[in-house]
Amino acid sequence: MRxxxxxxxxxxxxxxxxGCGKEGSPTDxxxxxxxxxxxxxKVDGSTTFEKMKSRGxxxxxxxxxxxxxxxxxxxxxxxxxxDVDIARLVAAKLGFDESxxxxxxxxxxxxxxxxxxxxxxxxxxxxxxxxxxKEKIAFAGPYFVAGQDxxxxxxxxxxxxxxxxxxxxxxxxxxxxxxxxxxxxKLTEDANITEFQNYSQCVSKLAEGAVDAxxxxxxxxxxxxxxxxxxxxxxxxxxxxxPYGIGLNKEDKPLRDxxxxxxxxxxxxxxxxxxxDATLGKSGSPAEAPAIDRY
Amino acid sequence: MSVLTxxxxxxxxxxGTTLQLFLFSAVGSLVLGTILAMLRVSPVPVxxxxxxxxxxxxxxxxxxxxxxxxxFAYPLLKILELDPFKGAVVSLTVYTSAFICEVIRSGxxxxxxxxxxxxxxxxxxxxxxxxxxxxxxALRTVVPPLASTMIALLKNTTIAAGFSVGDAGAIxxxxxxxxxxxxxxxxxxxxxxxLLVLPLTAVQRxxxxxxxxxx
Numbered sequence: 001m002r003x004x005x006x007x008x009x010x011x012x013x014x015x016x017x018x019g020c021g022k023e024g025s026p027t028d029x030x031x032x033x034x035x036x037x038x039x040x041x042k043v044d045g046s047t048t049f050e051k052m053k054s055r056g057x058x059x060x061x062x063x064x065x066x067x068x069x070x071x072x073x074x075x076x077x078x079x080x081x082x083d084v085d086i087a088r089l090v091a092a093k094l095g096f097d098e099s100x101x102x103x104x105x106x107x108x109x110x111x112x113x114x115x116x117x118x119x120x121x122x123x124x125x126x127x128x129x130x131x132x133x134k135e136k137i138a139f140a141g142p143y144f145v146a147g148q149d150x151x152x153x154x155x156x157x158x159x160x161x162x163x164x165x166x167x168x169x170x171x172x173x174x175x176x177x178x179x180x181x182x183x184x185x186k187l188t189e190d191a192n193i194t195e196f197q198n199y200s201q202c203v204s205k206l207a208e209g210a211v212d213a214x215x216x217x218x219x220x221x222x223x224x225x226x227x228x229x230x231x232x233x234x235x236x237x238x239x240x241x242x243p244y245g246i247g248l249n250k251e252d253k254p255l256r257d258x259x260x261x262x263x264x265x266x267x268x269x270x271x272x273x274x275x276x277d278a279t280l281g282k283s284g285s286p287a288e289a290p291a292i293d294r295y
Numbered sequence: 296m297s298v299l300t301x302x303x304x305x306x307x308x309x310x311g312t313t314l315q316l317f318l319f320s321a322v323g324s325l326v327l328g329t330i331l332a333m334l335r336v337s338p339v340p341v342x343x344x345x346x347x348x349x350x351x352x353x354x355x356x357x358x359x360x361x362x363x364x365x366x367f368a369y370p371l372l373k374i375l376e377l378d379p380f381k382g383a384v385v386s387l388t389v390y391t392s393a394f395i396c397e398v399i400r401s402g403x404x405x406x407x408x409x410x411x412x413x414x415x416x417x418x419x420x421x422x423x424x425x426x427x428x429x430x431x432x433a434l435r436t437v438v439p440p441l442a443s444t445m446i447a448l449l450k451n452t453t454i455a456a457g458f459s460v461g462d463a464g465a466i467x468x469x470x471x472x473x474x475x476x477x478x479x480x481x482x483x484x485x486x487x488x489x490l491l492v493l494p495l496t497a498v499q500r501x502x503x504x505x506x507x508x509x510x
Contacts, residue, residue, distance in 0.1 A: 177472055
């Protein structure tokens, strides 16, 4: 009997799992400005740029599982989101239109190696600039400053910031910096911490009420909130600073300068803001363009 | 070496969790697997069918899916709340017991039918026949495949890392976040796994020598 009910349970589980598939439903990205490719671009002394030119296309490393940031629609295989639009903008200003872009989805753990190996020309995907990474690769930007924040259910008024987390169940990605910060600062009890391999799993746990908050950079959380604004909200009290940069090969200073110029121009002429409004801005929280750090 | 010393706390805690996962689910799956094997050879057709269904379903389901079920689908049924560690033990147990069942059943098949017939002729019940005559002989012949299943279980525990259990499989995530040299870090993880498997193989050899059945 026990065996039979277990079999029934598993069957039910299978059904529930297939039901979960709607997680990555296609999102309307609004109207991010499309960029016309610049003609006759020159980046003197850049080996990466030479490689792009001779190849005839640009290979960009992105994320594919973060809605409104770097997201691949499983049905159309199209990439969308804030990071992807920034990547497109840079490509256009380097002289490559949409048809000459090859996206490569690379998870966080493989980013440095992909840049060092030259598997990608540049990487745009919630890439926090820090000193450890600067030793291996180079960063252009920042093009956005995120901060660790909390995603909660829309009707939950009891969590207003990091100091109200005691006794609440918090979820984030295994071994990530955000969850480490929660542990190190003892913001909630250890038994209340849940860690999964990606944020969408945490978000589904949040929806079903098994956890009370999902924590990571607000940019990522805003992406989820923009996807389902009736269900979730971002608390809006960031408690860290995560400047996002565009990852480049360490040796290629000319290209870094060029990308910095492109970003600066986009911030000055309003392109940056229109990209933000069409993607992360849909979550309802505004953002300011950061100052470029030419180190 | 510096990776090992810098992260000694992480290694100790993670491998401690791995060992706990292994011990609990090894005991659990040995018990459940033996019961399943008994079901599969029982004279009652319903029980046989139940045992066969269980084994077919679980053996054909990837372990990750079993974990997914207990992490994401099972809680929706609201039967009994499982924390991530218990959920991992349950997942590993239900999965591994299907394999243990088949290993033991193959052992039962090595015992000549005449022995079962003789014990029934002596008036032993089905349970007595299985428990006193067949299973003891069956278990002795399946020591090597049983040990292989146990080693597989030990390595399978790393899947729990994706489901909120901080075992050895989770070490990698910390390394990638901290920018530690992955080759060195994962080399140490692999090395410690070898150290953990060695006693298992030693036990296997010892039991093989002691228990070998002369036929």
